[in-house]
Amino acid sequence: MKTYVKSFLFITILSVLLIGCSSDDSSNESGSNDGGDEGSGEVTLSLYSTVTNESDQAAMESVIKKFEEEHSDINIDYNFPAGEYESQLRVKMAANDMPDLFDTHGWAKNRYGEYTMDLSDMDWVENLDPSLETIFTDEEGKVYAYPINQAKDGLTYNKNILDEYGVEPPETFDEFMTALETIKEESDGEVTPFWFAGSEFGAFGQYFDQFATPLLITHPDHDYSEELLDGSFDWEPYTFLPEKLLEMQEKELLNVDALTAQVHEQTQLFAQGKIAFVMATVPINAVQELNPDTELGVMPVPAIHEGGEQSWIGGERHTMAVWKDSEHPEEAKAFIEFISQPDIVKELAEGTALPAGLTNASADIYYQPYYDEYSDVMVEPYFDRVFLPSGMWEPMGTAGQELLSGSLDPEGVSEKMKDEYTRLLEQEASE
Template identity: 40%
Template sequence: MKRTRGLQLGIVLALSLSLAACGSSNNSNNSAAPADSTGDKPSDKKITLTVMSSTPAGEQGAVIEAIAREFEAENPSIKVDFSAPGADYENIMKVKMASNEMPDVFGTHGWAKVRYGEYLADLQGEEWASQLHDAIKPAVTDESGKVYVLPMDQDKSSLVYNKAVLEQYGIAVPQTWDEVMKAAEEIKTKSEGKVTAFHVGGADSWPLGQFFDYFATPAFISAEQNYAAQFLDGTFDWTQFDKLPQMLLDLQKNGYLNKDVLTAKYMDSAKAFAEGKAAFFAYGPYIIEEAKKTNPDVKGGLLPIPSIEPGDTPTFAGGEKTTWGVWKDSPNIEAAKKFVSFYAKPENVARVAGAMVLPAGLKGVDVNLGDLTEDFKTYENLRVIPFFDREYLPNGMWDVLCKNGQDLLAGGITVQEFSTNMKNEYERLRAADK
C-alpha cells in the first residue's frame, strides 16, 4: 500500500509540473527559446552563407576572397562557403538555375538583368543603393527602381599593352586594325621573333571569347554602316561574320600570336606581360596588376578597341563587371544582404575596383588606377558600347565563341565553318528564347 500510494503521489506531482510548464510556454512575455541537442540557443548557431564568385583566379580573385574572409572574421556567427569556379562558372550556374538552387550570393558577370534577373532579390532598400554611379545605373536597375546587384566597379574595358615593348621598337599606340597588324609585323621583325605581338591564353578558352567580343563591335556595330539591327531581328547574313575569325587566324598565320596559344593560360599571359615577351593583350586592365606581382616595375597602357571600318573611331566595351547579387529565395537573405553591404563599404569598393583597374561603381569612391590613370583621362570621352555578346547574341553564345576559337586555331574548322556554327547556334538559342 505504501508503495502504491507513493507512486500515485509521484504521478500527481509530475502532472502538476508538466501543466505548470505548459502554462509558462503559452505566456509570450515569459517564453524562453528551447535549447537544441547541443545545448546551444538558436541564436548561437552558425549560418553558412554560400557565395560564388565569377571572378577568375589571380590577383582580382584573391582580393574578392580576402574581403569575404574579413567579413567572416567580423561576423563569427556567419560562415562563408566561398567558391570561384573560373571557366566552369556559367555551366554551374545554368544547372543551379534549372533546379532553382542558387548560391545565397553570386556574381552576375554582365548578366544581372537579362540572365539572372528573375533569381535576384531587389536591393534598392540597401543604404548603398542611393550611391550607384550614374554611368553604371542603367545596367543594374530597371524602370521600376529595382536594384539587381551591387556593382563594385564599372566596366570600361579594352585591350592593354606593354609600354616598354612599344617604346623599345618605336611603335605608336595603334588606333585601327591595319595599324595593329603593321605594329605586329614591326615587333616580330625588330625583335627577331623574341617578342610576341599578341599573347592569348587559349587553353582557358575565355580569352579567345574575349578577343571576339572586343573586335565584334568595330567589325559589325560601331561604324556608321553597321549590322546592329540585323543581329537583333535575326536577319544577319552570317557569311559576313567570316572576317572576325579570319582576323584571329591571320594573327596566327603571320606569326603574331604566341605559338603555345592552345596550351597557354591566362597566368601565362600575365607572365609574358611581366617579362616583356609580348606587346598586346585582349584581357582588359586587370592583367596589368597580375603582371606586377611578377615584375613590380612593368608598365601597362590602355589600348582602346581599334576601329576596323573606314571612318570609324576606337571604342570601349562597357557594362557591369564585378558584382554581388542576392538570391531572392535564399534562406539566409538578411545575412546575404549584410555580406553584400560589407563589400559596399567605400574602402572595399576601392580595393575591388583598384584590383580590376576600373572606375568604381559607387559615387564618392576614389580608386587608384595606377598606370592607367592618365589613359582613362585621355580617353574619357570615347564611346562605351555594351559587350557584343550581351547585347546582340542570345544567351549561351559565349561558349560557342570560345569553343570555336579553340577549334579554329587547332585547325579543326575553317573560317566558314566557324561562321556556320555561329549561325546554327544563334538560330537555335534564339528560337529557344521565344
Template identity: 40%
Template structure:
C-alpha cells in the same frame, strides 16, 4: 523585535535595493556596447546565405568585409561561400529549384540570366551613387537596379609600354593602326618580339579576341550596327565572316606566336613580362599576372581599336564584383543591410583595388595601381557590354573558343567558322 532592530533591517533592505537598481542602470550609453544591429521582429539571430564566384585574394577581401559586418551586426550571421569553378553550375541548379542564396554574385549576367530572381535595389540609400558608366549595364528601362556593382569591368587589349617606346609605336586607335603597329614591331625587332602573344591551348584567350572585336565590327558603329538583329534573330551571318578572317590574317602575317595552339596563358604572361610580346588580347588582370614574374614591368591598357571607318574606340565592360538579393529571400531586410555595408565608400574602394578596376560607386577612391592613369586618361571612352553576354545566347562562348582553335589549325576556314556560329546561335536561341 524592538524598534531599533526594525529600523536597522529597513535601512539594510533599502541599501540592497539601491545597489541592485544601480547595477541595472550602470553602463547604459557605454561606448563598449555592440553596435545596434538589424534583427527579426522577435529579436532573435538572423542567418543569411551569401555566395560568390570570386576566388583567390579577391574572395579574401569579400570575406574580411563580411567578418567586419558580423562584428558590427552581431544578430546577423552570414554563411559565406566561394565555391570557385563550381559556382555557375551550382547556381543553375538553384535557379531550377527556385532556392537561391539570400545574397549572390551575378558574374556578368544580372539582367540576362538572373534578372527574374533579383530584388529591385533602386530604392536603396546607395543607389544614386552608381557610376554613370556602369548603370545602364546593371539596370533597365523601368529603373530596376539589379545589383550593387562594387567595381566595373573596363577591358581592352594591354600593351608593354617599354616595347612600344623602344620601337616608336603609338597606341593604336583603329584596327588598321593596330596592324601597322604589329608590322613595325615584327620588322624592327627582327622577329625577336612577338606583336601578339596568345595562349591558344587554353582556348579562352582565343574567345577573348572574338569577344573584343565583334563589338567594333558589328555593334559600336552607327553606320554598321547589327545589335537589334542579333537580339531578335534576324541577323545575316554573312556579316560576321569578316571577324574570323581578321583573326586568321593575324596568324598569316606572323603577328601571333608560332606556338599559339600549344602555348598557355602562363606562357603569354611570361613573354609579356620579359619584353618578348607587345600586345596581349587579355583583360587588365593579365598585367598583374605578368608582374609576378617581372615586378618592374611597365604595362598599359588601351581601348579596343575601332574597325569600321568613322567609328571610335570602345571598352568592353559590365559587371565584375556584384551583390544581388534574391527577391524571395525570407531575410530581405538583413540581406539589404549586408549589401548596404559593402556599399560603404571604403569597402567599395577595397574591392575595386583588389581587382585593379574603377569603383562602381561614385565617392569611392580609385586605386588601380599602374592602370589608374589609363582609366583617368580614357574615362570618356564608351563602355559597351561584352558581346557574348549581350548579343548571343548563353552557351556560345565555347563555340567561339573551339572554332577559333580549329581555324588556326586549318580545320575550318572563315566561312566554316561562321557557319558553325550560325548553327549554334539558332539552336541555342530555340532551346532558350
C-alpha cells in the same frame, strides 16, 4: 565471480546511461544548418564569382576574410570556377538552387533577373554610379545586383615594349596587324605580339565579342544591329574576324601555346617582357610585384572600317547579387552592405584595377591616365549582351579554339555562329 558479474553489470548500465545523456545533450545543443552550427549561431553563405586572375581573386579573398572577422557568426564558402562559371550557374538555375551570393557578370537583368533579390532598400544604392543605373535598375525601381567595379575593355599592352620598338598604340585594325608584325620582327620572335590564355574558351570569346562591335555595329555603313535583333543576320560579314585570327596564327603573331596557355601565366610573362598585347585588362599590381619596372597601358578597341572610330567595350563587370530564395537573405545582404563601405569599395577597385561601381570612394587606379586620354571615346555595351541570345558566349569562344586547332575554317566559324544563333533564338521563342 558474483562480484565480477555485478561490477560488470553496473559498469554496463552506467555506460548506457552516460551515452544516453551525452546523446540528449548533443541533440539539444547543436545541429546542422546549411553548413553552420546552429548552437553557435553560425551561417554559411555560398558565393560564386567570375574573377579569374590571381590579383582579382586575392582582392576578393581579402575582403571575404575581413567580413568573416567582423561577422564571426557568418562563414562564406567562396568559389571561383573561371571558365566553368556559366555552365555551373546554368545547372543551378535549372535546379532553382542558386548560390546565396553570385556574380551576374553582365547579365544582371537579362539572364539572372528572375533569380535576384531586389536590393533597392539598401543604403549603397544612393551612391550607384549614374552611368550604371540603366544596367542595374528597371522601370519599377528594382535593383538587381551590386556593382563591385565597372568595365572599360579594350587591349592591354606592354608600354616598355612598344616604346622600345617605336610602336604607337594602334587606332585601326590594319595598324594593329602592322604593330604585331613589327614587334615580332624587331624582337626576333622573343616577344609574343598577341597572347591568348586559350585553355579557357572565354579568351577567344573576348576577341570575337569586342571586335564585333566596330565590325558590325558602330560604323554607319556597316551597322547590322537591326538584323541581329530581329534574327535575320546572315553572319557572312562576321567571317572577317576568324580570318584575321587565323592569319595571326599563320604569321606566328600569337603564342604557340595559344590553345593550352592558362591565365595565371600572363602575369609572369608580362613581367618578363614576353608579351606585347592581350585582349583583357591586366591587374598591374601582380605584374609589378615581379618586375617593378614594367609599365602597362590600356587602349580602346581599334576601328575596323575606314572612317570608323575606336570603342571602349564596357558596362557591368564583377557584381554581387543575392538569390531571391536564399535561406539567409539578411546575412547575404550584410555582406553586400560590408563591401559597399568606402574603404572596401576603394580596396576592390584598386585590387581589380578597374573603376568602382559606386561614387562614395576615390580609387587610385593605375590605368586612370589612359581612361582620361581616351575620354572622348564612346563606351559601347558588350556585343553578345545586346545582340545575341543567351548562351552564345560559349560557342563564340569554342569556335576560336576549333579554328586554331584546325577543326573549323573561318567560314565554318561563321556557320557555327549562325546555327547556334538560330537555335538559341528559337529556344527563347518557345519558352
